[in-house]
Amino acid sequence: MTRLRQLGRLLRITRVFVRHDLDEFVTAIHLFRPYRLLLRMAPWRLFARRNVPRGVRLREALEELGPVFVKFGQMLSTRPDLLPEDIAEELARLQDRVPPFSAEASVRLIEQALGGKLETWFSEFSREPIASASVAQVHIARLHDGAEVAVKVLRPGIESVIERDLELLYLLARLALRYAPPARRFRPVEVVDEFSKTIHDELDLRVESANASRLRANFEGSTLLHVPKVYWDLTRRTVMVLERIHGIPIGNVEGLKAAGIDMRMLAHNGVEIFFTQAFRDGFFHADMHPGNIFVSPEGQYRAVDFGIMGTLGEKDKRYLAENFLAFFNRDYHAVADSHLRAGWVAPGTNLVEFEAAIRTVCEPVFARPIKEISFGRFLLHLFQTARRFNMEVQPQLVLLQKTLFNIEGLGRRLYPDLDLWETAKPYLERWMSEHMGPRAFLKSLRREFPKWWAMLPEIPSLLHESLRRAGETDAAQEARVRELEELRRQLRHQQRRLYFAIAGSGSLIAGAVFLGMGMPVSGVWAWEQLTGWALAAAGAFLLLRGWPRRNP
Structure with missing residues (x-):
């Protein structure tokens, strides 16, 4: 029965892809070539939109296939090291919006999770959701102490839907490996594994709550970023209660200007927040698109939706800092050498050839004014070049590259003359001095000395x-x-x-x-x-x- 259901879903996927003139994806799976040829003879094929870019056609097909495929496409958009640039950019536009489920179902799920009537926990509860996505929807409520909160509830039955479609994605990945040898370099099964982990984390709202708590602790008392408080006593696997965030959506540029907010400062603060998260904390919000950011009347960033977070180790931070500084000094030998010393590329790599390849993709960047130089695009080109020299790019670095790309686009939308280097260079130089110079050695010595002193009698x-x-x-x-x-x-x-x-x-x-x-x-x-x-x-x-x- 399961195999028949999977076959039916595969035939539907084939039908949708052919309808959107995506025959190349179907051709890769030899089993469905006869079915594809049959579909090509359908009358509506006469009106195929061959002049529409393939990225747009793929995005529309995934939106038609449903929520899990939309989220899979969104995840793929964070891996431009695996996809052509035009497809990655278009997949980033996928909209995770689906009709809301009933208020009665929301109330029932909340009461089951919290173990009591809704009135026990909330003095007010808005039955109309303010946001609805494929995995959960959000309602506004008020606690008995007067605090206004956002209540996020998982969709009923979403686990079985996701498990069903995950099985199908694994089947497609295995078919691609078997019938499309060129697909092996994209490691389709590993990509589905990565998606499976991400989507299962989203199915446990305690994971998102823990992410929010950690980020809030990192920016406690900050004037740059406010992270909502988690109400842990009201948070369960299927229900999450957070402080409600008020503010102007950051995408509403005219509203921000009308509120008298300094747009130049707002753009630079966004860059500083990003570098602080990445280099100071090694823990960053990896889904900072305009829909997840609000701005207070004082110009403070206010973030929501903490389902996708990235982490960086000390080795990752050093790699990024060295390469950013060398890039803006146009020292491509240092870029190549840092890869070799860090072990990112094989020890036998020809350093001269690697340096020449990096120069080829980076030098044209400097043909633009410095205010137009993109850190995110530099990292993308660097990863693509390094892959030619057998560098396995770590997922956390690619996620950071995508986040940085979004931050740059947002910052220049707020303030077109934004010079990222003006904010980033002092920060990176200070970080390098603190973590790699004499000050770093003395700091490490002070940190480790109590341990050594405690061990002295045992020596x-x-x-x-x-x-x-x-x-x-x-x-x-x-x-x-x-x-x-x-x-x-x-x-x-x-x-x-x-x-x-x-x-x-x-x-x-x-x-x-x-x-x-x-x-x-x-x-x-x-x-x-x-x-x-x-x-x-x-x-x-x-x-x-x-x-x-x-x-x-």
């Missing part, structure tokens, strides 16, 4: 134990050396015995052959017989020499 015993183990190790090694020498001696002896056995056996056989060749004539021994007896005697002597002895 003599640790030293004694180390020496004792070293002595035991030396004794064990000497014993192993003696055993090895004994094995070598026995091997040489066995080889000698084998040599004598082979030589003696050969002599005996040769002697027997010669003895059979001649008989004594008139009592006189023939030379063959004399030779045969001599060989036989030599063979017997050799065999005795090689005969095993009790104590070799």
Whole structure:
């Protein structure tokens, strides 16, 4: 039954793709080529929109296939290292909007999750959702203490829908591997694995709540960014309650100007918030599109929707800082060398060729005014170039590149003359100084000194134990050396015995052959017989020499 359902879904996907003139995607799966040819003869094929860009056609097809495919397309849009640029940019426009489910279903789910009537927890509850997406929808409510909150509720039955479509995506990935060998370089099964993890995290609203709490703690008291408070006592796997955010949507540029907000400062603050998240905290909001950002009357950023977050380790931060600084100094040798030293590319990589490739894609960027230079596009070109030299780009870096690209676009929409380098360069130089210079060494020394001081009384015993183990190790090694020498001696002896056995056996056989060749004539021994007896005697002597002895 499951296989029949999957077949029906696959045929529908084929029909939708052919309707949107995406035959190349169907052709990749040989099993559906006859069905594709049948569909091509349909009358409506006469009106195929071949003049519409393929990215637009693919986006529209995914929107028609439903919520899970929309979210999968959105995830793919964060991987421009895997997709052509035109498709990645178009998939980023996918809209995750679906009709809301009933208020009765929302109330029932909230009451089941919290364990009581709605009135127990909320003094007011708006039955009309303010937002509705494929996984959840949001209602506005008020607590009994007067606090206004946003209540996010998972869609009823969404888990089974997602599991069904995930099985289908895995099937498509395996079919692509089997019937479309060029698709292997995109690692389709691994891409679906990544999507599966992301979508399952979205199905547990406690994960998003934890993300919001962490980001809020990182910016506690900040005038740059406000993150809503999580009401943990009202948060469950299927329900999340957050402080409601008020403000002007950041996409409403005219409204921001009318409120008297300094647009230049607002744009620069957005860049600073991004670099602070990435380099200070190593934890950043990876879905900062205009729909998720509001601005207070004082010009403070206010973020919502914390389902997609990125993390950076110290190695990632150093990689990014070194490459950004080298890029803006036009030091392409430093860019190539940093990749080699960090182990991002193979040790045998030709540094001169790698530097030349980086120069080829980066130098045209500087033909533009510096205010038009894009960090995000630089990273994209860098990743694409590095992949040619077998660099496996880490997903967290690609997610950061996509986020940076969005931040740049948003900042220049707010303030067209935004110079990212004016904000970013001092920040990166300060970070490099603090984490890689003498100050970083002293800071590390201060941080680690209490641990060393606490361990100081234990050092003599640790030293004694180390020496004792070293002595035991030396004794064990000497014993192993003696055993090895004994094995070598026995091997040489066995080889000698084998040599004598082979030589003696050969002599005996040769002697027997010669003895059979001649008989004594008139009592006189023939030379063959004399030779045969001599060989036989030599063979017997050799065999005795090689005969095993009790104590070799």
